[in-house]
Amino acid sequence: MTGAPAVPDGRIVLVRHGKTEWSESGQHTGTTDIPLTEQGEADAATLAQRLSGYDVGLVLSSPMQRARRTAEIAGYTAEVDDDLVEWDYGAYEGRTTKEIREELGYHWAAFEHGVVAGATPGETVEEVAARASRVLLRAAPTLATRDVLLFGHGHALRVLAAVFLREQPRFAAKLLLDAGSVSVLEYEREQPAIKLWNSLG
Numbered sequence: 001m002t003g004a005p006a007v008p009d010g011r012i013v014l015v016r017h018g019k020t021e022w023s024e025s026g027q028h029t030g031t032t033d034i035p036l037t038e039q040g041e042a043d044a045a046t047l048a049q050r051l052s053g054y055d056v057g058l059v060l061s062s063p064m065q066r067a068r069r070t071a072e073i074a075g076y077t078a079e080v081d082d083d084l085v086e087w088d089y090g091a092y093e094g095r096t097t098k099e100i101r102e103e104l105g106y107h108w109a110a111f112e113h114g115v116v117a118g119a120t121p122g123e124t125v126e127e128v129a130a131r132a133s134r135v136l137l138r139a140a141p142t143l144a145t146r147d148v149l150l151f152g153h154g155h156a157l158r159v160l161a162a163v164f165l166r167e168q169p170r171f172a173a174k175l176l177l178d179a180g181s182v183s184v185l186e187y188e189r190e191q192p193a194i195k196l197w198n199s200l201g
Contacts (some may be wrong), residue, residue: 001032001196003075004145005190007187007190008143008144008145008186008187009071009143009145009146010048010055010057010142010144010145010146010147010148010186011054011143011147011148011163011184011185011186011195012136012143012148012150012164012184012185012186013051013054013056013147013148013149013150013182013183013184014150014152014157014161014177014178014182014183014184014185015047015051015070015074015149015150015181016153016154016157016177016178016179016181016193017036017040017044017046017062017064017066017067017069017072017126017152017153017165017179017180018036018037018039018040018041018042018043018066018069018070018073018179018180019032019036019037019038019039019040019043019179019180020035020036020037020040020046020066020176020179021034021108022038022094024033024037024067024156025096026096026098026153027073027094027095027096028089028093028095028098028099028110029066029086029087029093029094029095029153030085030086030087030088030120031085031086031088031089031093031120032094033064033065034055034065034066034094035065035066035068035069036066036069036070036184038130040066040070040179041069041073041086042069042181042182043180044069044074044180045074047070047073047074047075047182048074048075049088050182050199050201051074051149051182052090054147055146056146056147056149057093057142057145057146057147057148058139058142058146058148059071059076059077059078059079059148059149059151060079060080060081060084060135060139060148060150060151061078061079061080061081061084061151061152061171061189062080062081062082062084062085062086062151062152062153062156062200063080063082063084063085063143063152063198064085064086064115064153065149066153067084067153068080070149070151070180071151074151074180075172076149076151078128078149078151078181081138082141083131083132083134083135083136083142084131084135084150084151084152084153084156085122085152085153085156086090086100086153086154086155086156086171087110087115087125087128087153087154087155087159088115088120088122088194089115089118089120089122090114090115090116090117090118090120090122090123090124091109091115091116091117091118091119092110092116092118092122092153093119093120094119098108108186109119109172109173110125110155111125111169111170111173112170125159125169125170125172126127128155128159128169128170129159129162129163129169131156132156132159132160132162132163133162133163135150135160136157136160136164143160154177154178154179155172157177157183158172158173158175158176158177159172161175161183161194162175162187164196165185165192165193166184166192166194175197176198177198178198178200180200181197181198181199181200182200183196183197183198184196184197
């Protein structure tokens with residue numbers, strides 16, 4: 001006996017919600033609570049089969065309807081966790097990267113330059129990472145033996161993956177995540193690792 005903690009057997013399964021009008025147009029969607037499109041609902045209907053092989057012991061969802069509805073269509077009753085909500089984009093809510101760059105006059109990127117306050121205060125990437133850390137702490141007891149399913153959003157789930165991997169939050173800029181995708185994080189021996197990323201099939 002070494003006294004070392006056991007390596008968790010479970011996996012973290014990340015599901016980005018299905019398509020919305022704004023995910024299709026490239027508008028930043030943080031605190032705006034918009035529904036799935038018909039295609040988004042159709043894509044969510046494929047999740048039941050895609051997730052059927054997991055031994056799910058805990059299901060958490062962002063409070064936003066696009067995430068909750070994705071979980072519902074997939075056949076899961078999810079507990080709402082406010083820490084899974086998308087990045088608060090402040091003044092950049094509802095705007096595309098192209099529009100923001102034209103206004104600022106440089107190649108703005110959320111992970112590099114952050115956001116500014118608007119109708120909502122906005123968040124730093126570090127604040128998003130702090131929320132992700134709380135989700136991972138909540139998941140840890142279940143993860144010891146079973147899988148944890150998280151329904152959420154593109155940027156917030158990318159940051160959560162970076163935190164799980166013990167990388168800096170801005171590493172998430174390199175982890176692309178499409179609407180309706182499934183990704184899997186697990187431990188390879190003691191190392192947190194990506195098992196599957198951005199799977200759409």
